Each structure stands twice: as structure tokens, then as C-alpha cells.
Amino acid sequence: MASNYLTATPRVKIKVARVLTRPTMGHIVSVATRNRIRNHGLLFDVSDPEFTPQVRAEMFWRTYESAEIRMIRRHLQDARTVVELGSSLGITTAHIASVLGTGGRLVCLEANPHLVDGLRRRAIRYRHDIALEVENAAVTERTGPVPFQLAASAQCSRVADNDNGLSGGEITVPSTTLREILARHRIDDFDLVSDIEGGEASYLLGDPGSLEGCRRAVIELHETSFGGKVVAPTDLIDAARMAGLRVVERHGPVVALVRG
Template sequence: MAISDRIMQSIQDGRIFSAIKDRFVAIPHVFATSSLSGEYLMEQAGIKADLSNTNIRPLVKYRLNTGYLEYEKTEVKFIQEYLPPELDVIDLGAGIGFTACVADRKLNQGRDVIAIEANPKLESSIKYNAGLNGSSVKVISAGYSPSVGTIEISDKDSYRSNSVYENTSDEVEVETTSLVEITNEFSIDSFSLISDIEGSEAELIQEIELIKSKCHTIIIEIHEEKNSAVKETISRLENEGFRLIDSEERVRVFQNQAL
């Protein structure tokens, strides 16, 4: 039988579609589908996320949609393993709200996740994804800065490369918020911190006194590991009593030994 005939026979008896189905089912923690309406839905670690936001790069959307890429795999692992369920969570650089929803599912009833995202185009995605998962995530559309004011962020068509340090012709000015403001606004006495703020990690050290007194666990993605300011920040955290308890790829987990 010719190759073309064998392919047609496989299509007719369903073997090709069965193989495709098995290919997706075999991918751990990931199952992605696209609906006829054009929306893209991903499910990983029991959390659904809508990928139809135009700020998500087409290549990233494709990789997530086909199961090729596990989204925020290391952050998810560390959130599930190390996040204290009895504490509120501040998520800096929340993106589309995926990690915020993962964290919310880990928390005890009555605890809150406050998602901070600088890109105003992603606020609706965070809220929509929270709704998809029945999560009570509180959203603040603002950039992170230890000082009150505004910052300029690049307004690219991709939140994954969005950064206050991008030098592009397309920039948007956004309001900022700090950990002091967030903890005051929500009356937070003790919290865990998830940080994925694309190169602004070094600024956290300017709020070290608050972090020392109120922050129990830090899950942080390091974007510029060789940057001297970032190195100094990591060293300062360790000197101030935060012990590095786990690391994988660019993600670090610190626990406050004084709390």
C-alpha cells in the first residue's frame, strides 16, 4: 500500500486522531484547547488561563496552546511547595494573573492575593482569569517602585518582554505603588512575596525594613543575575536574615528566619 493510501486509511479509522490525543494527554500538567470563538484556554496545575489577550506573543500563545511550553513551571512548583497558606500574598509583576490564581488556590479561606501589574492592558486578563478559577484576587494596575510617582514602561505587544528598562519608542506612563502602600491599603501585617518584575528586583532592597518585619517567604525570579545591583540585593537579603532554601533556573526561594 502506498504511503498516501496508508495515511488516508489511518485518518479514516481514527488512528491519527487517537495518536494526537495521546500526545496531549501525555504532557504532564498541561492541556490546552482553542475554542471555536477564537479564545485560547490553557489549563496547567489545575488553573485555567485565557490566552486571547493580544499582548501575548503569538509564538508564546502557540507553544502554550499546543502544550509545548509549561507556563511559569518553576514558580508554580515553588508556590505549591513553599507558600504559607495562612498568609496574604503580594504578587509583583502578575502578568495575566496565572501565578496569582495558583497562589490563591493554596491559601486558607480569608487570606488574599494582591496582584500588581504595570501593563494596563493586562488588568482585564487578570480579572478574567481569576473569574475562570473562582479566585478572589485583588488587582492593582500599577508599576512597582519604592517611591510614589510614575514610571515609563515599554508598550510592546508582548507582556513577557515588558519592562520598565526597555528602550523602545512605544512607552506608556503608569502610576506606581510600593510594598508600604500595599500593606497599608490592605491592612497586611504579614505576607509572602512573589516577584517577577523584569529587572526591577534591585529596587526591593529600598524597602528592606518593611520586608524584614512583615515578609515571611519570597519567591523571586532573577532576570539580571550578573547585574551588580541584583547581586547586592540577593546578598543583602541573606545578610538581613533571609535564608535561601531552594533555587531552580532563575527562581529563588527565601524564608525569613526571624518570622
């Protein structure tokens, strides 16, 4: 079956992936692994309720943030300082921690306050010799409180489109900018990992100068709106190039970039 899957068409692969990551499969995986799932070489305790059955299945079959994790492990080996925007459950955070150089530093921003403690535990499990700093904040083009839309899956939670009051699924969270993060943590040279559901426009378009010290980056790009205009991933790639970064690898919406 594995051989057939490898030679299958993209459409067939998508159908197979959907079957393998159904909630029912997630429950089977949980029982079979006793909630200890190995993902790209790291073993995770997924017993926390933040891990939905679908996420557990995706982690088991290595489809959860697979492009980001592969690029992190391939391009950020021996990094000294990494800023991660949108750490979510902390799976990519743990992979970043595992490839950091000795005495490295990892600064994480996550808007969902319910995920902060868990992602901190998962990152520090793999590296006790690094400096880990975690902030509960959204990354936008401005500072101040913003509405944040909670979803059943942590991957789908995001800053709300407007601030005309909160619905039942929204909370208020603090927001900050990439430039302020760097200043607050006294960071000059850094590598960047970013998956903030369109918030990447805040620095790529709103403040490209904040990327001056960025050496390498792994960014998931999203179609979004900025300055009243719809922005496509290709527009964001062009902005990254204007900021001195070039694409060295791309898989769908995920790109790896280096300076020069």
C-alpha cells in the same frame, strides 16, 4: 521521545524547548485545544489577544514561568495573604489563588494597564472565596509617574531605563513602593511573589525593612542597576539574607525563600 528528553543534556533540552514553543506550534496548540490550555492542573482560556502564539505553546508544554509556578504550588500552600508584584497575564496569579487558604487575600500589582482586567478574571475564576485586590502600578524605589515600555509580549514589557520622554512604544504609568503597598492595604504579615524585571532591587536594596513582615517569598531575580551600580542576582540574594530570609530552593534566576 519523553524518555529521551528527560535524559537529554541541558543544551539539547533548550533546543527542544525552542522548537516546541515556536509561534507555529502555538497556532497548532490553539487549534487543537480550542484555546483551552491546561497548565499545572489549571485550565485557562487563552483566546484573549494578549496571549501570543509563543505564550500559548509555552503554557501547553508547561515552560511558561515553570519555576515560579512550581515554587508557588510547593511553598505557598494555605497562605493567608499574598502580595504579587508583576502579575502580567495572571497565570501565576491564578496559581497563587488556587493555593490560598480559605478566606485568603491576594493583592496584585501590574504596570501594564492592558493586562489588569484579564488577570483579575483569571484569578477569580478559581477562587470566589478570597479577597482579590488589583492595582495598575509599577513597583520602584519612588512614587510618581514613570515611563513604561510596552512590548509585543507581555513578559518583555517593563519600566523604561530613563524618563527623558516617551517613544512610540512607551506609556506613562503610576509607580509605588512595596512599603506603600503594605501600608495602603494595611498588611502586616504576608507572603511575596515578585517578577518585576529588576524592580526587586527597589525593596531588597532600597528598603529591606519593608520585608520585615514577609514570611515566605518566590522571587525572580534579574541583573539590574541600582544607585548607579550594576547589581547581580547574587547581590540580591545577599540582600535578602540580610533581611532575614534564607533560600530554600533555587532554579536559575528564581528563588524560594523563608524567614529564619
